[in-house]
Amino acid sequence: MTIDDDVATLLEKEIRRTGQPLKQTVNQLLRSGLQQAAAPVKPRPFRVKPKKVGLPPEWTSGSVAELIEMLEGPSHR
Template sequence: MGKRTTLTLEDDVVAQVRAEVHRTGKPFKRVVNEALRRGLDSSVKQEPSPFRVVPSDLGIRPGIDLDDVQGLIDRVEGTAHR
């Protein structure tokens, strides 16, 4: 048994509750309680799952020397950058 209380509902809310009562055949107070429960449950903040990065080894293409910075720039930008 629940606690009895007085609650003022706005007209649009009453219309929605009555439509749900008509659609489901459930009692008015049950529809209101279920709607409140759903609304309150959805307002509880859930921590988002942490963002994860899955690394992939892309390897180094043959002929690329990471120690030759000027050669890398030439390869990417072309020789016009000089």
């Protein structure tokens, strides 16, 4: 197996940090990485943040066209 230079540098740092032998460090890191890769990723729940839109109180018909005309004026087209 060939290890890239950047990975070898990180591995050497981890060996110095933990004081463990190369074999034990590599096995521990591989186990941890493989377990993490096998774990299902929980997606963040989709949330909608409601906002008050402040509809005009005189809009009572439910007509979207009427609402647009009220908000943008008669020349909105």
